Amino acid sequence: MNSKYYLTEVDKNPQSIFCYHNLRGETFVEPHSHDKGQFLYTEGGVVHVKTDTRMYYLPARHYMWIPPGVRHAIYPSSPKVIMKNLYFPMIVNASGFYKKEGIYPINNLLIEMLLYTKNWNGDITKSQRNKYAIVYAFKALLEQTVSKSLHLELPHPTDGRLIQIIKYLTDNIHKEHLLPKLASNFSMTDKSLYRLFKKDLGMSFIKYYTQLRIFKSLEYLMNSDYNISEIASMVGYSSLPTFSNTFAKVLGKRPSEYRKTNEIYLEA
Structure with missing residues (x-):
């Protein structure tokens, strides 16, 4: 699945949680936004995430939360960088965590859950009860296990x-x-x-x-x-x-x- 393809697929089913793992060797993901909130995790280097107002520096073993509607481009600093993405539909009364951009260190629990989902790609719907339960819990854990957002960004x-x-x-x-x-x-x-x-x-x-x-x-x-x-x-x-x-x-x-x-x- 190339990047052009997955960017158009993320929001096709508004109710699904969309999974796109093992994005590697990309040099640039063009400016875009989603109706869903994005969890972006990286290993093997630093990923630059450029929004309209800031450049974020996402280091290995950290993740970034990108709220719905935030336009961003992604520049991995090396072809060795691996990126894993989960896109979540957002509810109207979502808590503050899901409404702001932030970079956070990942914990062992989230790592284990990502390992469990590492071969999943595409839409995960409520009808896939076992898979959906895991990624839905993953989203809840983001907020519940979060530490303070790291200030790894510079304004434009x-x-x-x-x-x-x-x-x-x-x-x-x-x-x-x-x-x-x-x-x-x-x-x-x-x-x-x-x-x-x-x-x-x-x-x-x-x-x-x-x-x-x-x-x-x-x-x-x-x-x-x-x-x-x-x-x-x-x-x-x-x-x-x-x-x-x-x-x-x-x-x-x-x-x-x-x-x-x-x-x-x-x-x-």
Whole structure:
């Protein structure tokens, strides 16, 4: 089942839970939305999920909940990435969890249930009582076992100058950038650039730039054999302890711990 096909199939039966597992080797899933809510799980790397306002960084052994109607495109960072998807019809009075985008670490119970469903594809309807009971319970468990959503996203700039500046930062991520020098490179004062970040992105330059570096390092950790010291340097850190401490502050784990989560469990 290719991606073009499954995108049109998800909502054909509004009452079904739609299952699409083992999506692998896709380089890009075009912008689209569904009437159903989407559970997207990944292994083997990082998946970029781009909505109209944000870029999300979904790391291995985590899942993202995408509410109904949210337009999004999917960019896996490596052909090794495996994605598993479940699409759920939503009730009018669904709880807050199902109404907002979020990235969460997966727990062992959900992993076991995904393993159980790993060869299922297509519509699962109430008439398939045994299968339906499992995926229906899976949806309920998402909300009941959820921890706090991880802030693994960056807002899209809308100001033309800031779009250029962020492209420059991304293209030169291996260098360290300080606000005064960056501002002068773009014929701005550091005060005006500071204000522009706050106004357009709702966050300071240092917070945006720190997260950009750490999210990029996450891709290197998942998709390469570079050691952690090399990766620190590749995102502009001259000090390994500073990089490791910053990484842990942003993502809640040390780089070495994150690398261990990249084993593939659910390959068919």
